[in-house]
Amino acid sequence: xxxxxxxxxxxxxxxxxxxxxxxxxxxxxxxxxxxxxxxxxxxxxxxxxxxxxxxxxxxxxxxxxxxxxxxxxxxxxxxxxxxxxxxxxxxxxxxxxxxxxxxxxxxxxxxxxxxxxxxxxxxxxxxxxxxxxxxxxxxxxxxxxxxxxxxxxxxxxxxxxxxxxxxxxxxxxxxxxxxxxxxxxxxxxxxxxxxxxxx
Amino acid sequence: xxxxxxxxxxxxxxxxxxxxxxxxxxxxxxxxxxxxxxxxxxxxxxxxxxxxxxxxxxxxxxxxxxxxxxxxxxxxxxxxxxxxxxxxxxxxxxxxxxxxxxxxxxxxxxxxxxxxxxxxxxxxxxxxxxxxxxxxxxxxxxxxxxxxxxxxxxxxxxxxxxxxxxxxxxxxxxxxxxxxxxxxxxxxxxxxxxxxxxxxxxxxxxxxxxxxxxxxxxxxxxxxxxxxxxxxxxxxxxxxxxxxxxxxxxxxxxxxxxxxxxxxxxxxxxxxxxxxxxxxxxxxxxxxxxxxxxxxxxxxxxxxxxxxxxxxxxxxxxxxxxxxxx
Numbered sequence: 001x002x003x004x005x006x007x008x009x010x011x012x013x014x015x016x017x018x019x020x021x022x023x024x025x026x027x028x029x030x031x032x033x034x035x036x037x038x039x040x041x042x043x044x045x046x047x048x049x050x051x052x053x054x055x056x057x058x059x060x061x062x063x064x065x066x067x068x069x070x071x072x073x074x075x076x077x078x079x080x081x082x083x084x085x086x087x088x089x090x091x092x093x094x095x096x097x098x099x100x101x102x103x104x105x106x107x108x109x110x111x112x113x114x115x116x117x118x119x120x121x122x123x124x125x126x127x128x129x130x131x132x133x134x135x136x137x138x139x140x141x142x143x144x145x146x147x148x149x150x151x152x153x154x155x156x157x158x159x160x161x162x163x164x165x166x167x168x169x170x171x172x173x174x175x176x177x178x179x180x181x182x183x184x185x186x187x188x189x190x191x192x193x194x195x196x197x198x199x
Numbered sequence: 200x201x202x203x204x205x206x207x208x209x210x211x212x213x214x215x216x217x218x219x220x221x222x223x224x225x226x227x228x229x230x231x232x233x234x235x236x237x238x239x240x241x242x243x244x245x246x247x248x249x250x251x252x253x254x255x256x257x258x259x260x261x262x263x264x265x266x267x268x269x270x271x272x273x274x275x276x277x278x279x280x281x282x283x284x285x286x287x288x289x290x291x292x293x294x295x296x297x298x299x300x301x302x303x304x305x306x307x308x309x310x311x312x313x314x315x316x317x318x319x320x321x322x323x324x325x326x327x328x329x330x331x332x333x334x335x336x337x338x339x340x341x342x343x344x345x346x347x348x349x350x351x352x353x354x355x356x357x358x359x360x361x362x363x364x365x366x367x368x369x370x371x372x373x374x375x376x377x378x379x380x381x382x383x384x385x386x387x388x389x390x391x392x393x394x395x396x397x398x399x400x401x402x403x404x405x406x407x408x409x410x411x412x413x414x415x416x417x418x419x420x421x422x423x424x425x426x427x428x429x430x431x432x433x434x435x436x437x438x439x440x441x442x443x444x445x446x447x448x449x450x451x452x453x454x455x456x457x458x459x460x461x462x463x464x465x466x467x468x469x470x471x472x473x474x475x476x477x478x479x480x481x482x483x484x485x486x487x488x489x490x491x492x493x494x495x496x497x498x499x500x501x502x503x504x505x506x507x508x509x510x511x512x513x514x515x516x517x518x519x520x521x522x523x524x525x
Binding site: 043 | 438
């Protein structure tokens with residue numbers, strides 16, 4: 001079980017390993033010693049627990065990595081192949097629709113992803129996977145769901161968003177309510193256009 | 200030859216002088232805030248009464264005379280309309296009198312640019328926290344010549360939230376350093392913690408803290424409010440630091456005077472091998488020096504503002520400002 005650190009995220013370190021013969025990823029929430037112990041514990045332990053539960057559910061209903069082993073601050077999950085959509089030249093409207101149907105499945109199960117951006121979508125051949133449930137939580141609030149839509153909207157082009165929106169509206173029965181909330185959020189936001197390619 | 204900058208966006212009337220990036224003067228007078236907060240027209244009156252004296256004071260401490268001033272800059276916004284107007288009119292009058300160009304400066308750019316300049320960190324991540332603003336920003340693409348906002352408050356500014364709490368807790372003076380003082384030695388009570396990606400919200404935390412006041416000691420509530428709010432900013436900043444790949448962070452704006460926030464962000468940055476810098480407090484509080492410094496940057500890089508741009512703008516977004524000097 002040789003460990004190889006492959007990246008250092010904001011909250012966790014990511015390692016690659018072979019777990020009982022399965023190519024795997026280990027996500028370990030490292031210490032944040034600049035926080036008071038109560039907040040640090042909550043960010044590390046509570047988030048790990050929530051993430052593991054949500055990952056188990058999400059991977060059973062849509063394209064997401066299956067968790068294989070969970071400890072207090074770490075999760076070992078299957079390693080998915082593919083490249084991050086943020087590293088692709090563009091997502092394309094087909095993949096944008098795939099992203100929408102993934103998000104519709106999650107929202108349909110009451111899961112809010114919390115960081116639904118291109119950086120957390122993996123493309124492999126004709127499939128798309130969603131990863132990193134580190135900020136996910138269970139919620140039935142249309143407003144929480146609208147934030148997922150807002151994040152992806154900011155990270156894709158206008159045309160891609162049009163495909164995304166159409167597919168999302170088709171595949172999720174509460175989509176209308178969510179998209180209405182989204183308009184409200186965008187109106188009250190201080191900065192309405194924050195996408196990186198905004199000119 | 201030097202640039203004289205005038206700041207008057209809120210309670211401070213400040214005049215600074217910058218010459219080749221060196222701050223020669225940073226004079227100011229501050230309107231005394233009572234428990235009623237700020238009444239814009241009263242503050243504007245205060246600024247009008249003090250403008251001449253502060254300008255004279257700045258010239259005196261720089262050892263320069265009006266004849267040495269090659270350009271004037273002033274805060275165009277964001278800020279309180281009547282207050283901004285006093286600084287703008289002073290600047291236009293001086294510009295006319297001396298026949299020198301006048302430059303409009305964004306207040307937030309002032310805080311960030313002076314801090315970045317003093318820090319010596321190349322291309323830092325900027326964490327700007329004041330009464331009305333709380334943003335994490337940096338240059339994402341030099342070609343755009345604009346700041347990119349990585350994350351920000353989705354409701355109220357960090358300073359405003361703490362001041363609101365201070366008023367609800369009947370602290371005097373009702374601002375951050377008083378809250379920090381009563382928070383000393385407190386124990387942690389659980390509070391709502393809301394980070395959405397790199398954005399955060401404060402109103403839920405504020406409401407919860409105010410509601411817990413009757414049932415808990417002020418010390419514990421103040422401590423928990425402060426720890427929770429600062430942790431949210433630190434966590435969002437950590438994410439922005441790693442995402443942007445910047446090698447250093449700077450902290451600026453009024454709330455940058457908080458020792459605890461500095462300590463937290465410093466430890467966070469250092470844990471990733473990144474540098475961290477906070478300017479001396481005179482630059483975190485509102486000041487004219489930062490306006491003079493940015494005015495000088497605009498002057499040296501050939502900004503030619505039209506007359507129609509020499510107004511005031513109460514809501515002046517940081518990401519609509521062209522950074523000519525990049």
